[in-house]
Amino acid sequence: MLIYGYGNPGRQDDGLGKAMIDLAGEWVRNEDLENISLDVGYQILVEDVTLIENKDVVLFVDASMDEGIADFDLAAVTADDNATFTMHQVSPGFLLALYETLYGPAPPAYLLQIRGYEWELEESLSRGAQENLQKAWKVLRQILKDPGRLDGIGDPKATSTENKSKK
Numbered sequence: 001m002l003i004y005g006y007g008n009p010g011r012q013d014d015g016l017g018k019a020m021i022d023l024a025g026e027w028v029r030n031e032d033l034e035n036i037s038l039d040v041g042y043q044i045l046v047e048d049v050t051l052i053e054n055k056d057v058v059l060f061v062d063a064s065m066d067e068g069i070a071d072f073d074l075a076a077v078t079a080d081d082n083a084t085f086t087m088h089q090v091s092p093g094f095l096l097a098l099y100e101t102l103y104g105p106a107p108p109a110y111l112l113q114i115r116g117y118e119w120e121l122e123e124s125l126s127r128g129a130q131e132n133l134q135k136a137w138k139v140l141r142q143i144l145k146d147p148g149r150l151d152g153i154g155d156p157k158a159t160s161t162e163n164k165s166k167k
Contacts, residue, residue, distance in 0.1 A: 001147065002037045002052060003140075005061040006044055013116025013129040016063035020114070023137050024144070036144065043089040049098050055107050057147060059140075060092045063129070064113035072136035076154050077109040110150060112136060 003024055009015030021040045028036050039051055044060070052058045060077065079100050080093035090098070096106040114136045118126040125133065143149045 001035060001057045001059065001144075002039065002055045003059045003061060004044070004048070004051065005038075005040045006042065007063050008042050010121060010123050012118040012120055012122050012124060013126055014063050014119060015123070015125060016114040016116055016129055016133055017061045019125060019133055020061045020112070020137065020140070023133070024140065027141065027144075033144070044092065044095055046090055046095070046098060048090075049095055049102060052095070052099055052107060052109075053103060057150065058092075058107055058109040059112060059143075060109065061112045061114070061136075063116040065116065065119070066113065069113060069115045071132040072112060072114045072139070074110060074112050074136075074139065074153060077111050079106055108150065110153060112140065 003021065005017030005019075005021035007014040007017040009018045018040045021038050024036075025038050028038065037051075037055070039048075041048065064073070066073075077092045077096060079096035080091070081097035081101075092109060092111050096109055099106040114129070115132045116126070116129045118129070
């Protein structure tokens with residue numbers, strides 16, 4: 001499994017992806033798990049397509065400004081070559097589509113979006129973002145212990161994470 005957190009930790013809650021990787025890294029080392037790869041970036045780049053090669057599952061982690069997300073949302077990602085793409089950034093769906101173009105079927109992928117509130121130039125998470133990070137981390141730890149929990153998570157436009165993650 002690859003867990004890829006992204007965002008700018010110098011913009012407060014935009015650093016939630018990196019913060020999750022920091023939590024996961026410590027836990028993975030303490031649990032002596034060798035089947036989990038962790039990576040972090042400011043954004044997803046086309047070059048990151050090589051990171052998902054030979055992975056069974058990919059989990060992207062990012063901050064979200066979406067007010068429709070109470071604390072976090074976990075949804076499946078499907079390959080989508082019409083998804084967001086600029087010369088400097090791509091979406092998880094676009095990265096999967098690129099992977100399929102280059103290598104064949106992409107591994108199952110998911111996007112964990114953690115609700116953030118503050119986006120100023122500062123290297124700290126808001127109190128609300130810290131609380132949401134801990135809620136998301138609790139669920140992610142359960143998934144890392146039992147990746148089969150991801151099987152019940154389907155359509156990215158399906159019901160809220162709280163409903164999906166309790167299956």
